[in-house]
Amino acid sequence: MRIGDLPLRTGVSRRLLRYYEEQGLLAPRRLPGGYRAYEEADVGAVRSIRALLAAGLGTRTIAGLLPCTVDEGRGPAPLCAGWLPELLGERERLDAAIDGLTAARDALDRIISLTPRTDPGPAAASEGAP
Secondary structure: OEOOOHHHHHOOOHHHHHHHHHOOOOOOEEOHHHOEEOOHHHHHHHHHHHHHHHOOOOHHHHHHHHHHEEEOOOOEEEOOHHHHHHHHHHHHHHHHHHHHHHHHHHHHHHHHHHOOOOOOOHHHHOOOOO
């Protein structure tokens, strides 16, 4: 199938497909004239790429993980046990990011709780309020 068909099957734009190719995630055959030709397996690969990206993995990690990944309808599943430490490390990274965002939200909530609910008047506004 050509590059125009793959977005219809996967919901991924042509531009994103070319980006996946640049990142080494897809390797379509080239037809005469430079046209890309995708196989049926590329449909599943794109779906796996999307799921792995949604899980917070970067394209560099996905490029290594994708060749040993299968999807039997429940999402991508790595078959290579050697990837478990990397995946657990990614989980720890996400946990740390969530903790940081939670702390930032809590700090913002404190600031919001101290912010007056009504405008105190024109004098206060001229003293630095936005």
